[in-house]
Amino acid sequence: MTSPAILEGTGLRKHFAVTKGLVFTRVRGWIKAVDQVDVALQEGETVGLVGESGSGKTTLAKLFLLLERPTAGTLRFYGKDLAQFTPEDFARYRQTVQAVFQDPWSSLNPRMRVAAIIAEPLPRKTPRSQARERVAQVLSEVGLSAGSGERFPHEFSGGQRQRIAVARALVTYPKSIILDEPVSALDVSIRAQVLNLLKDIQQRLGLSYFVISHDLATMRYISSRLNVMYAGKIVETGQSQEVYNNPLHPYSQALLSAALPLHPSFRKRRIVLSGEVPSALDPPSGCRFHPRCPLRMAICSDLEPLLKEPAPGRLVACHAVNKPD
């Protein structure tokens, strides 16, 4: 029996109500941002969540960061159900699970010194000297000079600001960091710097990462397990390299095929999907991908496919792939 996962979501749902009126509110409909998702994060691994806009990946991240509470389903932290958390549990959660967001410009309060920004997640009663020491420690972990603490965010470049964000995420000795598009807003040459830094830190400190991105190449470089999300559901999951080498779900295939070639001679005939990502208010019946799916069958518009295991370690939710026996 393996030790409990750091984070484990089972049957997670997050539905936002679309309401009319302020005092006498009437619910017009529901945005099913995350709809029945199972996902787990074990120690030491990097789980990737890839999807496009409207896939629900950012909402899922917010659930893990307790910025939103699930409408249904359970979230377990080292086996303990969130619904039964005591205030101490919440405090411990906050120390153990940290975050790095996409935009290095809005992640740092322009009116606070870097040292204060980094020290913010520390418990309130941490003595000043201890906090100062810890800040200096994490600054050096991310490759910034000790003097950086006295400066203000606007004195740093985008890549450096993202390093500050990472330093802040490390200050409470976390076990896992949730990264939402950590390098998308950075220049290409800086992305490599930050990705390498993240990898190094992970090894040195034994962290696990939960990375959300739309960039397939970044994901391939950094994740060990991959989840593909579409319209609030996970449609495929498996070991990263296996999914990349042989994507099974038609959406994964289209996604990987849509990724840009790395050489002009690879201007292959791509699978170009027609249509748009479905509206979250009124998703298609049955399998949400069926209107755009090249493998569409009759059953796809009636019945939602469940995640099944067509090959060891590979979970796919697709009627065409999981042929009924």
Add this chain to the structure above:
Amino acid sequence: MPVEGDTPLLEVRDLKTYFFTRRGTVKAVDGISFSLAPGETLAVVGESGSGKSVTALSLLRLVPEPAGRIIHGEVLLEGQDILKLDHREMRRVRGSRISMVLQDPMTSLNPAFSIGDQVGEAVRLHQRVGGGELRRRIVEALSRLKISSAESRMADYPHQMSGGMRQRVSGAIALSCQPRLLIADEPTTSLDVTIQAQYLELLREIQERSHISIIFITHDFGIVAATAHKVAVMYAGKIVEMGTTEEVFDNPFHPYTEALLRCVPRSDRLEGRLVDIPGQPPDLTNLPRGCSFAPRCPKAMERCLEAYPPEVEVSRGHVTKCWLAVKES
């Protein structure tokens, strides 16, 4: 495919655009030259501060004044130097002979007007048609960008559409008067991967049909590989390498191009370790003497710190500005 002919559609000669600010003179574009044939796509690649966006603005003479000014150079559109046109003549060029699409579909369209109105604005301005003929051209422009049910969609407002659709409307506006040259400044950066694929495919089809030339400004080599015939790599206001896409991908000469190609992770295979470029992009008000990339260059020599390298032809149609290419006599 580009049409071989004697007169290139666009010829830029030693273009310099500087910004005069209190902190100093920003040499955003510092002497770039290139040419573009009809039906050809040139990708201008660079990171922030390379000068690629200012190049686009300079070609359309939309550089924000008074701080910014094109201080030198010629931009020959079908043989005519558009830098010498007066304001009124230039306005006739913009939108009808050269057009542009920008990165952010949210702010490219005016939320207060229907998309029919916005597409029609360009047509009305340059082609002076009205009524039924105007309507017909608007529908045509929208259909060209594969916006289905264009007739009924005309009355829609931008907020009713998705990002990908809005980007297509921007494209429809840009192409409504059938310009000879389209400048696309990172048009797919904020789009989803699958929508990006749709969009690029669309552009390719349009180019095949109408032989429009495209200047594609991007930081993404994937886009270069997918769409461009030629590529120019910019760093600190200058073009440090230029050639056909195949040539530059296969035989990158300039260390910056090499580093850039190597530091991008690939989705088609597992990378060992990305080679990153140490340091930061230079401060454009305080460029070093000599080659501006030298402080970060793994192959820097003494010479590189003294003077900026001249342009050298490495192979046919492939040029670079690097001391490594200059043979000792």
Add this chain to the structure above:
Amino acid sequence: MAVVEARRPVLVGPSLRKAWGLIRQLPAIPTIILSLVVIGAVFAGQLAPHPPTEAELRMRTKPAAWVEGGSTTHLLGTDDQGRDILSRIIHGTRISLAVSLTAVLLAGTIGTVIGLVAGYKGGLVDALLMRLADIGLSMPLILIAVVVAAVNGSSFRNVILVIGLLLWPRFARQVRGETLAIKENDYIALARVAGRSGPYIVGRHVLPNVVPTLLVISTLQMAYVILLEGSLSFLGVGVPPPNPAWGLMIAEGRHLVWTAPWVAAFPGIAMAVTLMAMNMFGDWLRDKLDPKLRQV
């Protein structure tokens, strides 16, 4: 000994230079005018040639010194009670500044708190508070001031209260807007991820970023308050006589406008110039702070 002396210039030099650099950036005309106003207010007792309420009946209605009939003892002439106009104007700066500062402080505090809460909480709370602000904005200030004066008599306290209590919606609206924009920043979400509570976030993250806007609004509102106080005093429901409030002076000079126009004109010019300087300063402040905020 020598070591200590050598250290001091290093500390003083850069900070003096920095201060001078900041001063050089200030807009010349508004700053000079406002400095004069402030100096006048602070040192009124020393600067004014005559006590403001001293009535020299022999010197009644004398014109300015440079006009025929005037004298250098009363540079700007006297009013119909023989009081020196220049001295009254100088003392009047005190009143204008005191009233505007206090009223703005009152309105600003109330408005900021309400704006922060409305912007941060959103939903029903926001809607209720903003409706309250709408009510405040639709109140007829002059009418209310008249009623209050009728019931309670006109006094400094009443003027400040009336203006302050009716001015807060302007602050609230702006602060609410800023709060909404600031809420979108990731550092707010990250503070929540770090486990911080709402009040902490508002105080530590939102408020400091709202301060630049507050400074700008305050400056512009101070100008508006001076105008308001002037109007109220002119109507007799503001600062009570014999205080040398500029509005009162204009009112008192009303019936002399054909025979002794300077009695109303000089305080009027003083008010106009002060208001203009404040507005110019506020505009400059807004331009200075705004694009930098965007850049960051």
